[in-house]
Amino acid sequence: MKYDTRYGNHPEDVKSYDTERLRKEFLIERIFEEDQIHLTYTHHDRYIAGGAMPVQDSLSLQAIDPLKSSYFLERREMGIINVGGDGVIEVNDQVIEMGHKEALYIGKGNEQVLFKSLDPKNPAKFYINSTPAHQKYPVQKVTKDNCPTVELGSREASNHRTIHKLLVNSTILTCQLQMGMTELKNGSVWNTMPGHVHDRRMEVYFYFDLPEEQAVCHFMGQPQESRHLWMHNEQAVISPAWSMHSGAGTSNYTFIWGMAGENLDYDDMDKFAIKDLR
Numbered sequence: 280m281k282y283d284t285r286y287g288n289h290p291e292d293v294k295s296y297d298t299e300r301l302r303k304e305f306l307i308e309r310i311f312e313e314d315q316i317h318l319t320y321t322h323h324d325r326y327i328a329g330g331a332m333p334v335q336d337s338l339s340l341q342a343i344d345p346l347k348s349s350y351f352l353e354r355r356e357m358g359i360i361n362v363g364g365d366g367v368i369e370v371n372d373q374v375i376e377m378g379h380k381e382a383l384y385i386g387k388g389n390e391q392v393l394f395k396s397l398d399p400k401n402p403a404k405f406y407i408n409s410t411p412a413h414q415k416y417p418v419q420k421v422t423k424d425n426c427p428t429v430e431l432g433s434r435e436a437s438n439h440r441t442i443h444k445l446l447v448n449s450t451i452l453t454c455q456l457q458m459g460m461t462e463l464k465n466g467s468v469w470n471t472m473p474g475h476v477h478d479r480r481m482e483v484y485f486y487f488d489l490p491e492e493q494a495v496c497h498f499m500g501q502p503q504e505s506r507h508l509w510m511h512n513e514q515a516v517i518s519p520a521w522s523m524h525s526g527a528g529t530s531n532y533t534f535i536w537g538m539a540g541e542n543l544d545y546d547d548m549d550k551f552a553i554k555d556l557r
């Protein structure tokens with residue numbers, strides 16, 4: 280297991296960051312490596328984001344040092360979405376088959392979590408988010424077919440997209456973790472525009488389904504003081520609670536959003552008008 284740590288950031292400080300510093304603080308460049316688990320431990324609501332990519336071997340989730348716990352989920356919950364080929368997740372004695380774009384919630388108190396791929400030529404890629412938890416909730420698998428779905432945007436505004444509320448409190452029991460997936464239609468490139476902030480919750484965005492030669496320009500910062508980060512396929516970006524989070528791609532793409540913080544209300548957003556952006 281490999282991990283790195285990110286500290287919190289004040290919006291007044293972030294104003295003076297250059298490209299390199301912005302990327303160092305907020306971008307998570309490497310999520311997947313063959314037969315490795317990569318995690319980023321952030322001080323933004325103690326959120327962890329990363330990925331497990333079992334190819335030849337199965338991978339076992341281990342506690343990392345900043346947790347100071349005997350096993351990873353001793354005081355944490357976890358959400359996982361498989362963005363690769365078919366795989367399996369074993370949670371203690373439970374064996375859960377995980378197809379492409381299927382999601383799993385694992386509650387606090389589960390000692391053993393094992394990741395496997397069914398075919399090394401088309402390995403599973405498990406995108407992982409985790410937050411502190413103080414209550415045990417059941418392990419639950421959620422697919423696109425059994426969660427609330429919302430269609431937003433339009434072709435004319437280049438932002439026609441489908442939001443799948445996979446692991447949110449209207450779908451499953453969760454302490455604070457909220458995760459879902461947004462798929463952009465062909466020809467649509469903008470996500471979360473008109474945009475919002477939610478000072479109650481931080482967020483992590485993970486972009487995928489993006490052709491290798493294409494990119495997503497991710498917008499962050501206070502809406503009146505915005506910054507951008509160029510991102511490539513299978514990279515993630517940390518969005519502090521005070522930051523906008525939106526993106527425009529050079530093609531369409533899919534992304535996973537994950538949140539944690541003060542409340543569980545998905546619609547608790549402070550929207551801003553496009554004309555007020557700076």
Ligand SMILES: O=C[C@H](O)[C@@H](O)CC(=O)C(=O)O
Nearest residue numbers: 440442461470471472524536
């Ligand atoms: O707070 C919610 C998150 O930013 C996303 O759900 C937004 C999103 O998927 C979109 O509008 O495209």
Ligand SMILES: [Zn+2]
Nearest residue numbers: 475477482524
């Ligand atoms: Zn948001």
